[in-house]
Amino acid sequence: MTSTAIQLPDLKSKKAAKAPPPPPAPVEAIVIGVSAGGIKALGAILPALPADYPVPILVVIHLPPSRKSIVADLFEEKCRLEVREAEDKEQLAPGVVYFAPPDYHLLVETDHSLSLSSEEPVMFSRPSIDVLFETAAEAYGEGLVGIILTGANPDGAHGLKMVAAAGGRAIVQTPAHAYASAMPEAALQSCPEAQSMELEDIATYLQKAVKL
DSSP states (O other): OOOOOOOOOOGGGSOOOOOOOOOOOOOOEEEEEEOTTHHHHHHTTGGGSOTTOOSOEEEEEOOOTTSOOOHHHHHHHHOSSEEEEOOTTOBOOTTEEEEOOTTOEEEEOTTSBEEEEOOOOBTTBSSOHHHHHHHHHHHHGGGEEEEEOSOSSOTTHHHHHHHHHTTOEEEEEOGGGSSSOHHHHHHHHHOTTSEEEOHHHHHHHHHHHTTO
């Protein structure tokens, strides 16, 4: 009588089910860097945000150092959010847009207060996008969203890489549709994991990100 071998399941060959990825960390702050064409680009994002937006937004836009900026006043009229020029030692508050003043670097301290610095320009720029992004990444880690928009130099590329390295989310305006493509192109080269989006999609993303 011929015996029939019983095939037992190979338990070792069964792959363990993968655990679902952890949910993204809550958004605690947003940093935006922009240069040439920046007023129009910011105009597609900031006025779209509601008055009760629950996190602070910090913006570096390259401006002539020798004249007073009216950018904060301009967006104060357009936005439902409170908009003002950042001040040294100021504590960050939710629902406020802070613009770096001309000719000063804007830094975020680990206690989520602001510092202004007149140290040497970075990438020929003061304020520097890199300086803001790097210090904010250290202060907020996974809770930070970094956004690079239109611009004509590579400032912000390294800073965005630091945002991603700290676990934050990195977003870049689609270079082909930017007024000046050099800055978003440099950011994507430095931080290839960044998401490339149109301006309107960035505005929508920012509204949805704080509801996660």
